[in-house]
Amino acid sequence: MNYYTISQLAEQFDISTRTIRYYEERGLISPIRTDSGQRLYTKKDRAVLKLILRGKRFGFSLEEIHEMISLFDNDRTGRKQLEKTIAYGEKKLKEVTERIEDLMQLKQEMESILADFRERLQKLEETE
Amino acid sequence: MNYYTISQLAEQFDISTRTIRYYEERGLISPIRTDSGQRLYTKKDRAVLKLILRGKRFGFSLEEIHEMISLFDNDRTGRKQLEKTIAYGEKKLKEVTERIEDLMQLKQEMESILADFRERLQKLEETE
DNA sequence: ATTGACTTTTACGTAAACGTAAACTAAAAT
DNA sequence: ATTTTAGTTTACGTTTACGTAAAAGTCAAT
Structure with missing residues (x-):
């Protein structure tokens, strides 16, 4: 399995790295870390991020999205x-x-x- | 034609009067006034308010909703x-x-x- | 090896969409 | 007539969802 870096995901979804880190702060996504502390995102993480962004487009709050994700996860x-x-x-x-x-x-x-x-x-x- | 007061509308849509006044601040709704300055809302105003709330449920910003309203209006x-x-x-x-x-x-x-x-x-x- | 691109945490800033409180006026009810 | 109740403006406070900048570490390439 291969990983995405934070800036790769940011580019793919046209959002900022800050945004992705913020979702992590809020407990919506949990990438693994390298020895040096760098975040690495799996395909599953990517799918979660996609879900978050879709939820946002529908006007759901991050809190609501958080609940919905725990349903899947x-x-x-x-x-x-x-x-x-x-x-x-x-x-x-x-x-x-x-x-x-x-x-x-x-x-x-x-x-x-x-x-x-x-x-x-x-x-x-x-x-x- | 009869009118609604601000608190009547607030109750009907389960929102605060502040919220309704805020929409007016932002230019989304324009009720008439009594001599003493009290706001009175027509059925049309009520319909606009309904539109605003629907737009909000879909995650549109007030700015976007403002644009869409001017389409109707x-x-x-x-x-x-x-x-x-x-x-x-x-x-x-x-x-x-x-x-x-x-x-x-x-x-x-x-x-x-x-x-x-x-x-x-x-x-x-x-x-x- | 050093430049440059990328990443990290920490932390303060900000726009949108209201909440809330104060100070006051008007209308309704007792 | 005087309490409630409802309304008004002004203004500061708050939450959400990030933006932005600083200071420092790391990775990739020349």
């Missing part, structure tokens, strides 16, 4: 833990579904407004 | 203006569409993870 073996995780996952899934519906409604509204504007433009061009 | 009569507005609207519409696709992918991933967890729980329960 933790090996929750106990039955109680599993049940808890599933319940939490269902809740988050519902939130995501609602957001999608919400967004689709927004999309519809924007489309109808655009259609209206296009019509107006059409009329302007007809009477030229 | 302004009567852009000139042809150049219309064309500009349509172009901007199309751009924003594309962004929204991308976000929907992005969210749907997230949803799928969450669903498959949940399915995995449910399967594990199932196996635990079988060997009881």
Whole structure:
């Protein structure tokens, strides 16, 4: 398995190294270290970072994203833990579904407004 | 036409009056005033507020929301203006569409993870 | 071997989006 | 008439999510 350096990841996702270190500060990502203390990121770390950035685009706070990541990450073996995780996952899934519906409604509204504007433009061009 | 007071709107949307005043500070909403200076909100103002809150849920900044609102709000009569507005609207519409696709992918991933967890729980329960 | 690019920690700075408190006015209720 | 209750402005405080700079160590290349 090979590793990414912090600046490689930063470049790939077009974010600053500070940002990546900040996510580590907040406990969202945990790269290993070389003897000299340099951070090294695995593919899994990269995937986590991708998740974080996607969450951000949806307006989730880092705190919320942190919770969601622990869903993917933790090996929750106990039955109680599993049940808890599933319940939490269902809740988050519902939130995501609602957001999608919400967004689709927004999309519809924007489309109808655009259609209206296009019509107006059409009329302007007809009477030229 | 009847009006809402600031605290009525705050209660309806479960936000603070400060928040509503802040949106006004930023030029997102413009209620009329009584002689004594009290703010009164029309249904249209209420609709704008709803739009703002929806935008926020999607992670748009107030600045972006401000731009989008002016799309709905302004009567852009000139042809150049219309064309500009349509172009901007199309751009924003594309962004929204991308976000929907992005969210749907997230949803799928969450669903498959949940399915995995449910399967594990199932196996635990079988060997009881 | 030394320059230059990269990395580390520490720490202070900042913009956005409000929270909160003070000091005051107006409206509603007792 | 006078307490509540709700509203106003002004202004400083706070959290989140980083930006930025300093001081020092490390890696890569000439």
